[in-house]
Amino acid sequence: MIHANVSVEVDQSAAKNIFQDAVFIEELRTQMFKFAKLQVRDNQLAEDAVQEAMFSAYQNIERFARQAAFKTWVFSILKNKIIDLLRKEKRHTSASQLEDGPNLSGEALLEHLFEENGHWQKDERPKKWDQPDHGVENEHFWRIFDACLDALPAKYGRLFMMREFLEMDTPEICHNEEVSVSSLNVTLYRARLRLRECLEDHWFQKEKS
């Protein structure tokens, strides 16, 4: 503990570096904006949420010496801001009012994937996903992940992101979105079916071909 003061000083200068690293901050800001936009679907609201999260983070900057820790933390602030926004805009667009959307959804999706007798259609059977050597291609993977999320019908995407990104629990989502528990579970199932198929078609199988 003798070195406590010294290490605090070191941390502070390191912390300042976080905001001096323009490339890091710009990338982080872009990433945060994309994340917020996907969920609130409004440029201005998303932009505001990112600004506010950055500002709160900046006020406590001395606690973060490492960029990675800072990034995790600023994202957790952003998630809470998004949850607040979604609660507030409840009256305007709850998932119960959103359409299932175009493309295959609902029953049509199930018919496409499964035979009448309830077994997988031959071509649609899940294949083994190799853990690809992501490495340099990581960024490419996340672009595909984004595209697959974007391709989900609005209602699926919204409920999926509430559950998986914002980690909201079932009673809260159901209350906020005015959907029943069973309807939430079915929608999440369909969202995962779609997402799974999209990732398999555009990433996991593509690597092999």
Add this chain to the structure above:
Amino acid sequence: MIKCKHATQMLSEKLDRPLSTKEKMALAMHTAICGPCRQFGKQMETIRELSKSYAQAKEPEEK
């Protein structure tokens, strides 16, 4: 015996609610003989992990 359509729904719901003992048994019996549904179950877990990495802006962890 439950069919793939039903089994996949349970494999998804498993992430959202605790399954009953009866459901767990039916699912275990199905996945014991159905490779595609076993894959599907693993992929559901992978999708959850990927989403977590995405939301924390982290690289996915190597397995």
